[in-house]
Amino acid sequence: MEDIVTLATRLAEEVLSPHASAVDTGERDLARNLDVLAEHRFYGAMLPPEAGGLGADPSTAALAAEILAGGCLSTTLTLGQHQGITGLVAGQGAPHFRERWLPGLASGRVRSGAAFTGAIPGPPRLRATAAPGGYRLDGAAPWVSGWGMVHVLGAAARDEDDRIAWLLVDAEEAPTLRVRPQQMLAANATRTVTVEFEGHFVPADRLVTVATQAEHAAGEPFTKRLNGSLVLGVARGAVELLGGGAWRAELDECRAELDAMADIDAARARAGEFAVRAATAAVVEGAGRGVLADAAPQRLLREAGLMLVFSSRPAIQAGLLERLAPGTASAQ
The missing domain is CATH 1.20.140.10 (Butyryl-CoA Dehydrogenase, subunit A, domain 3)
Structure with missing residues (x-):
């Protein structure tokens, strides 16, 4: 079996770099690159092999991400948002939550984007209010990548106590969840959007964890x-x-x-x-x-x-x- 850095180098040279311009111009669907990375278990890169990952330690994961980004930034940026949510579920999700979600996230069968707005210091732009059976989200997340390629969003929102509630939200438009495409300087293949929530209901069983701002900052x-x-x-x-x-x-x-x-x-x-x-x-x-x-x-x-x-x-x-x-x- 190839070591992780060697594998990342091979995929960057054989798959990502040769098609980077075509991805950038829209001639090649970015999802094709993501499928290749899922096949080689990069969706769960830092998870242990028995959990469906590659078992990468932090320094190896960082170097592998650099190599992949050198091949295609759009691909690696989209993958990175998913990996952040996978790590959160693996590290802080309750046992029953991990059992339900981690196999799909690790394999890439379930793909996640990230709406980190509520975790950013300062006044919250996304709030989670307790409601019967779950939470209601109000506000906006301006930089969510992978829209149309992801199944869920890992959303960080501030609760009534100004803590950070992390929720898995279905990545589907609805009357209470609207998206607006962002046209960026580069990496538009990531399909980055602004997501606007207006009283959007999320069931209680989609709560990953709740953290204080100090815990998140650590x-x-x-x-x-x-x-x-x-x-x-x-x-x-x-x-x-x-x-x-x-x-x-x-x-x-x-x-x-x-x-x-x-x-x-x-x-x-x-x-x-x-x-x-x-x-x-x-x-x-x-x-x-x-x-x-x-x-x-x-x-x-x-x-x-x-x-x-x-x-x-x-x-x-x-x-x-x-x-x-x-x-x-x-x-x-």
């Missing part, structure tokens, strides 16, 4: 590290076009800083700036052919731009502004 550094793998993946794609060398050495430095998690926000900012710089150099080196609609350099540059704001937080934004435009962050 896991944020690792979440930022995994999200940083997508940033590194875009940079990795550009470095491959540039032939490695000093570019690869800097990519390795960025990865080491993220792995250390000593200052995860600063490490994310450095990785984001590096991805933009490497992708820009790839466009320059590609000259005229690099800006054609189906060319990898221009796609990577757009993806690097998207990564500047993907899963960002104020400290990451400030670090990026300081790197890209010194003095800008402090002036705000």
Whole structure:
């Protein structure tokens, strides 16, 4: 059996990278890539083999995600939202809940998107109110990927005590659940939408867990590290076009800083700036052919731009502004 990194490398080289431009332009259905990853158990990458996963430890999972994202960002971004929900169910779901949902999530027979709005610090944009037999959701989740390709949404909403209630919501439009497509700078193949809830009922047996904001914040550094793998993946794609060398050495430095998690926000900012710089150099080196609609350099540059704001937080934004435009962050 191939080790996880070798498997990720093979799939990136043989499946994802050759079709990345076609996915980006809509000529290839992203779901075809996701089916391949499900077949190779990446939907449950961090679950043990006996639970249908690959048994990846955190550092291996992060590197595998980077390699896959270097092949196709849209594919890996969509997969990553599912994996986050799978990890939540595996780690915090009650035994009966895991028994019901984990086999399908691990295999990819049940696919999940993520509506993390209620878990973001600050005033809640999505609320869960107790109702007879369950909860009612009100508010919006602006960045939900995979619509039309996922069966459920892992939704984080604040309850009456300002705790975070995690619920599995059927990913189906209804009078109380409406979606609006988002047209993004890049990765539109992810079918990212804004989901609006208006008194949307969710049965009590769809509650995964309830966490305080402090409990959720304790896991944020690792979440930022995994999200940083997508940033590194875009940079990795550009470095491959540039032939490695000093570019690869800097990519390795960025990865080491993220792995250390000593200052995860600063490490994310450095990785984001590096991805933009490497992708820009790839466009320059590609000259005229690099800006054609189906060319990898221009796609990577757009993806690097998207990564500047993907899963960002104020400290990451400030670090990026300081790197890209010194003095800008402090002036705000």
